[in-house]
Amino acid sequence: MKLLTHNFLSSRFLKNVATGYPLLLRVNEKELREVEFDQDFVQNIMPKVDYNCLVSTLMAIGEQGALPNELPENWRENEELLKELHRVLVKIEVIVGELECPESGRVFPIKDGIPNMLCQEDEC
Amino acid sequence: MNKRDRPERVLPPDLYYNEEEAAKYTMNSHIVSIQTDMSERAVELLVLPEDKTCMLLDIGCGSGISGSVISSSGHQWIGLDISRPMLMLCKDDEDFEGDLIHKDMGTGLPFRPGVFDGCISISAIQWLCHANTSSEIPSRRLHRFFQSLYSCLSRGARAVFQFYPEDDRQTEMIMSMAQKAGFDGGLVVDYPHSAKAKKIYLVLMTGGMQKLPSALTGEEVDEKRQAECTQRRNFVVDRKQNKRAAKGSKAWITQKVEAAKKRGRDFTESKYSGRKRKARF
Ligand SMILES: C[S@@+](CC[C@H](N)C(=O)[O-])C[C@H]1O[C@@H](n2cnc3c(N)ncnc32)[C@H](O)[C@@H]1O
Numbered sequence: 001m002k003l004l005t006h007n008f009l010s011s012r013f014l015k016n017v018a019t020g021y022p023l024l025l026r027v028n029e030k031e032l033r034e035v036e037f038d039q040d041f042v043q044n045i046m047p048k049v050d051y052n053c054l055v056s057t058l059m060a061i062g063e064q065g066a067l068p069n070e071l072p073e074n075w076r077e078n079e080e081l082l083k084e085l086h087r088v089l090v091k092i093e094v095i096v097g098e099l100e101c102p103e104s105g106r107v108f109p110i111k112d113g114i115p116n117m118l119c120q121e122d123e124c
Numbered sequence: 125m126n127k128r129d130r131p132e133r134v135l136p137p138d139l140y141y142n143e144e145e146a147a148k149y150t151m152n153s154h155i156v157s158i159q160t161d162m163s164e165r166a167v168e169l170l171v172l173p174e175d176k177t178c179m180l181l182d183i184g185c186g187s188g189i190s191g192s193v194i195s196s197s198g199h200q201w202i203g204l205d206i207s208r209p210m211l212m213l214c215k216d217d218e219d220f221e222g223d224l225i226h227k228d229m230g231t232g233l234p235f236r237p238g239v240f241d242g243c244i245s246i247s248a249i250q251w252l253c254h255a256n257t258s259s260e261i262p263s264r265r266l267h268r269f270f271q272s273l274y275s276c277l278s279r280g281a282r283a284v285f286q287f288y289p290e291d292d293r294q295t296e297m298i299m300s301m302a303q304k305a306g307f308d309g310g311l312v313v314d315y316p317h318s319a320k321a322k323k324i325y326l327v328l329m330t331g332g333m334q335k336l337p338s339a340l341t342g343e344e345v346d347e348k349r350q351a352e353c354t355q356r357r358n359f360v361v362d363r364k365q366n367k368r369a370a371k372g373s374k375a376w377i378t379q380k381v382e383a384a385k386k387r388g389r390d391f392t393e394s395k396y397s398g399r400k401r402k403a404r405f
Contacts, residue, residue, distance in 0.1 A: 001223060001224075002223050004223075005202055005223040005225070008202070008235050008236060008239045008276075009225075009234055009235060009236075010234060010235055010236040011234065012232075012234075012236070013231060013232030013233065013234055013268075013272060019236070021236050038177070040176075040177060041177045041200065044176055044177055044178075045177075045179060045200075048179070048238070048239050048278075050236075112212065112215070113215070113224070114208070114211055114212075114224045114225065114226050115225055115226065116226045117225055117226065117227045117234045118206075118226060118227060118228055118231070119228075119231050120259075121231065121257070121259040121260055122259060123231075124231045124232050124268065
């Protein structure tokens with residue numbers, strides 16, 4: 001699972017959960033994948049990324065690296081920054097770990113890089 | 125197909141697509157070619173902006189046949205499926221570029237609002253018309269699914285479902301639940317007069333009704349095509365000239381051959397190469 005996907009994920013499908021965001025991420029095993037830098041993609045996707053969630057998640061898994069706490073206004077022109085965003089959004093791959101709903105505490109395991117978000121019919 | 129023989133009637137999807145069936149499905153070149161064609165058509169029906177890499181959702185992504193079409197068209201995707209063996213096969217594709225989630229779509233999509241630029245779903249939604257346990261109520265699951273889909277799409281985005289309804293009642297149930305969730309849209313039926321080539325696409329739109337795309341009939345290649353959309357509302361369909369020929373016709377074969385040649389050439393040059401699967405078994 002890429003951190004970009006984590007940035008989109010929510011447990012709001014659970015009964016009695018209002019926003020279910022962001023999901024807490026715990027990582028037991030991760031990889032850095034080889035992905036060609038794609039500046040357009042990063043520029044396109046960033047408006048959809050919740051930057052606070054990204055930074056707090058990176059901090060929690062020890063990957064904040066060079067990312068500033070707040071996204072500077074000129075981020076679109078800052079190639080260094082775009083490269084770092086690309087690295088954290090699509091190159092870091094969580095292989096084993098878990099996600100936790102911030103409201104209900106429900107845990108979703110991640111195995112072989114695939115989060116298991118199955119739930120019972122009466123949980124949603 | 126006999127009703128009794130439909131996979132949905134045999135077993136629940138997570139049991140039907142076990143390791144053996146998932147592998148059989150993915151290794152079958154006839155299936156791969158049909159799924160690829162339908163996925164290409166679905167992406168076309170999304171009418172995505174040309175100069176932008178979009179983020180798409182693939183519902184019931186299976187072993188990644190539909191997803192690889194998304195990658196080849198230059199977009200990114202997240203796939204969701206209830207069968208773990210199917211999802212594991214995605215990773216066997218050397219060119220796999222998506223991301224995956226193990227999830228039953230009937231329990232609602234796990235995304236925050238507005239993140240996707242579009243959604244495709246190939247041969248999957250009809251599974252929601254069946255209850256696999258006494259606690260599953262198809263209409264409720266369909267409604268929950270469409271509501272969560274509506275929310276995670278950005279405004280103006282579309283969702284295209286190719287599906288195999290068992291009868292008109294199923295189509296009616298699927299469409300009424302989509303409408304209840306706030307979608308506009310209707311059916312596009314390609315090749316309606318050919319029992320074999322006929323394909324049904326449900327095209328759903330957020331952010332107001334727009335013109336429904338034209339269906340392919342396989343005839344009148346040069347003139348304005350005849351609308352062939354069954355729907356709940358009256359869609360006025362303007363036919364854009366479409367260069368597709370009837371499935372199986374001479375012109376169609378020529379086009380396929382040309383397209384295959386072109387693809388072969390493109391694939392050796394582009395970073396999205398053809399679907400090379402790691403040999404297994
Ligand atoms: C015929 S396959 C199509 C796979 C892929 N879209 C393709 O074109 O090759 C149908 C897929 O839908 C999935 N499916 C069925 N019911 C589902 C559900 N409730 N939630 C998620 N996926 C489901 C099945 O596991 C299977 O992988």
